[in-house]
Amino acid sequence: METSIETLNNTVYMQYDRKQYANETLVDLYKNLLRPRMIEEKMLILLRQGKVGKWFSGIGQEAIAIGATMGMNSDEYILPMHRNLGVFTSRNIPLNRLIGQWQGKMSGFTKGRDRSFHFGTQEYKIIGMISHLGPQMALADGIALADVLEQRNKATLVFTGEGATSEGDFHEALNVASVWKLPVIFLIENNGYGLSTPTNEQYKCESLVDRAMGYGIEGKKIDGNNVLEVYDTIRRIATDIRHNPRPVLVECMTFRMRGHEEASGTKYVPQELFEEWALKDPVQNFENYLLLQGVIDKDYVDELKIRIKIEIDNAVDMAFSEPDINADINIELADMYAPVGDINMEPENSAKTDKRYLDAISDAMRQAMRRHSNLVIMGQDIAEYGGAFKITQGFVEEFGKGRVRNTPICESAIVGAAFGLSINGYKAIMEMQFADFVTCGFNQIVNNLAKSHYRWGQNADVVVRMPTGAGTGAGPFHSQSNEAWFVKTPGLKVVYPAFPSDAKGLLTAAIEDPNPVMFFEHKYLYRGISEEIADEYYTTPIGKARLVKEGEQLSIITYGLGVHWALDYLNEHLEVSADLLDLRTLLPWDIEAVTETVKKNGKVLILHEDTLCCGVGAEIAAFIAEHLFNYLDGPVVRCASIDTAIPMSKSLEDNFLAKSRLDEAIQKILQY
Numbered sequence: 001m002e003t004s005i006e007t008l009n010n011t012v013y014m015q016y017d018r019k020q021y022a023n024e025t026l027v028d029l030y031k032n033l034l035r036p037r038m039i040e041e042k043m044l045i046l047l048r049q050g051k052v053g054k055w056f057s058g059i060g061q062e063a064i065a066i067g068a069t070m071g072m073n074s075d076e077y078i079l080p081m082h083r084n085l086g087v088f089t090s091r092n093i094p095l096n097r098l099i100g101q102w103q104g105k106m107s108g109f110t111k112g113r114d115r116s117f118h119f120g121t122q123e124y125k126i127i128g129m130i131s132h133l134g135p136q137m138a139l140a141d142g143i144a145l146a147d148v149l150e151q152r153n154k155a156t157l158v159f160t161g162e163g164a165t166s167e168g169d170f171h172e173a174l175n176v177a178s179v180w181k182l183p184v185i186f187l188i189e190n191n192g193y194g195l196s197t198p199t200n201e202q203y204k205c206e207s208l209v210d211r212a213m214g215y216g217i218e219g220k221k222i223d224g225n226n227v228l229e230v231y232d233t234i235r236r237i238a239t240d241i242r243h244n245p246r247p248v249l250v251e252c253m254t255f256r257m258r259g260h261e262e263a264s265g266t267k268y269v270p271q272e273l274f275e276e277w278a279l280k281d282p283v284q285n286f287e288n289y290l291l292l293q294g295v296i297d298k299d300y301v302d303e304l305k306i307r308i309k310i311e312i313d314n315a316v317d318m319a320f321s322e323p324d325i326n327a328d329i330n331i332e333l334a335d336m337y338a339p340v341g342d343i344n345m346e347p348e349n350s351a352k353t354d355k356r357y358l359d360a361i362s363d364a365m366r367q368a369m370r371r372h373s374n375l376v377i378m379g380q381d382i383a384e385y386g387g388a389f390k391i392t393q394g395f396v397e398e399f400g401k402g403r404v405r406n407t408p409i410c411e412s413a414i415v416g417a418a419f420g421l422s423i424n425g426y427k428a429i430m431e432m433q434f435a436d437f438v439t440c441g442f443n444q445i446v447n448n449l450a451k452s453h454y455r456w457g458q459n460a461d462v463v464v465r466m467p468t469g470a471g472t473g474a475g476p477f478h479s480q481s482n483e484a485w486f487v488k489t490p491g492l493k494v495v496y497p498a499f500p501s502d503a504k505g506l507l508t509a510a511i512e513d514p515n516p517v518m519f520f521e522h523k524y525l526y527r528g529i530s531e532e533i534a535d536e537y538y539t540t541p542i543g544k545a546r547l548v549k550e551g552e553q554l555s556i557i558t559y560g561l562g563v564h565w566a567l568d569y570l571n572e573h574l575e576v577s578a579d580l581l582d583l584r585t586l587l588p589w590d591i592e593a594v595t596e597t598v599k600k601n602g603k604v605l606i607l608h609e610d611t612l613c614c615g616v617g618a619e620i621a622a623f624i625a626e627h628l629f630n631y632l633d634g635p636v637v638r639c640a641s642i643d644t645a646i647p648m649s650k651s652l653e654d655n656f657l658a659k660s661r662l663d664e665a666i667q668k669i670l671q672y
Helices: 023-048 062-071 085-090 095-102 136-149 168-180 208-215 227-243 271-278 282-293 298-321 329-334 357-371 395-399 411-423 435-449 452-456 483-487 500-512 561-572 591-601 616-627 650-656 658-670
Strands: 005-007 010-012 156-161 184-190 218-223 248-253 352-356 375-379 404-406 427-431 462-468 493-495 517-522 530-534 546-549 554-558 578-582 585-587 604-611 637-641
Touching (some): 010 282, 023 227, 023 282, 062 227, 095 298, 136 168, 136 411, 168 184, 168 411, 184 227, 208 248, 218 227, 227 248, 227 282, 352 357, 352 500, 357 375, 357 395, 357 500, 375 411, 411 427, 411 435, 435 462, 435 483, 462 500, 483 493, 483 517, 493 500, 500 517, 500 530, 554 561, 554 591, 554 658, 561 604, 561 658, 578 591, 591 604, 591 616, 604 616, 604 658, 616 637, 637 658, 650 658
Parallel strands (some): 156 184, 184 248, 218 248, 375 404, 375 427, 427 462, 462 517, 493 517, 554 604
Antiparallel strands (some): 005 010, 352 530, 493 585, 546 578
């Protein structure tokens, strides 16, 4: 058809090719296209009336969300952004629930804890974004990986904007999907502006889809305002990659007719762009096209708009009449974590073998892999090479490369993929080659893994293994103790064993636990200590300390390598009688055990390898001072490493570490 055709006093400014699609399909596309437009128009009225606090408008971009969603099967995951109202309405989420979500009501999906489309719902197979824009692309990789491993023949669709393509998460996710041949459609909504920044200030390439070549994948650029073209493109790609798994990058050209959000305004956009794109309005053009083709008539349009208006008004009344949420501190705290259930397991027989710390960790993972066919281990060099410390040596031969996966060097994408696996029914262990490298995956851990259950009830069944610590002269980027970064983050569990028996039992418990666990393993202990441990699979309770040694003069509270420093000291200084309490878990830490030993001895030394300022010891010392002051016979003394980066040379490293000041600290507290 011609570019512009006069019909019923209206003009069609876009070319549509209906191909083989029946009238019923075209009408469904139109109904799904009209509905979010009318919802948005209502929300903008409510915003002006002060009844809605914030709104991110997708007016002008509806064809992308509608066409893409309808091009997918209803049981396939979609990961949208905050302008993709059409994804949610096309999946037939009750409108009163969506409005309840936007208004922070209990009928929403986040119990008032998050706004807009920052939520997911397993019922409708939608996984929403977080404000950081890019991370959901790696989640799509993990979701698709689970489908591939289960041979489900499904595709996954993930949205992003042209602005977020500058983020590392975009590049990492595309690279992983390409290398692993994952059936993911990466859809870029290129609306010309990242908030106020035009595309010529965001990237140099002519088209973002050209980046597909750099990852060895297919790319396709389409008119994002043409709902038929979007629908046909996504439908055909999804059909193909279900049976020939691989990622595809699709760039949809469109325009944002409102501001980034309503308070932003649109003064930064030239008026001629609005005039140009107004002619390409996806709703009006498709409506006019269907009228021209005789698929619908004016009466149908009028009746449909009346029905949708009634539906919207009823949903608004229902959501707005719902009472506000009453805050309950107990509910809030409980919802940070998924319920664990009974995961305590004792070995059925008494057979034990002397094993090193490293072997205990390997033992735990090997037995867990046998126990859970849906457990995947991912990390750099962990497959044939066996990992930097050879902990996964031989795993590929037993479990195959599908479940023991070498990864590119992209920590953020792999943590995100681990979360995606969990969303789609799998368990995941992700190995940081060194705990220092966790900075590259920090956002995924503290904002996605940690918050997801609290925000929308989705647990993250992920263990992040963290080879950590000093004593090997490895310097500032392979030796630091960074556990305190994560102890500050509700929603995570932080485990740090000091003995082989605990390393095995706590790692298996972490794998059984449906919550995200940061599992710290001290590198110095890997081959430095051994212990008889049970041959069978067993768990050690997370959150429970271990009283390693009993004494009467003082209490030493520590964890990790600090336990062995204290043990060595007490064995060399038999005149000092001390309780030695190994915390084992740092979040949640064992308040009851700490309370008991403080009440017993009245003198307390807190020892850890991490630097002094704001280390784990500061929190424990504050708790003791606030709650156990009356039982103290002296100040709570902390012994920690000095507040510098960790140096390489042995003399500097020895000076840095808390061990060099342990005797001084103990003598100080004994003097009281």
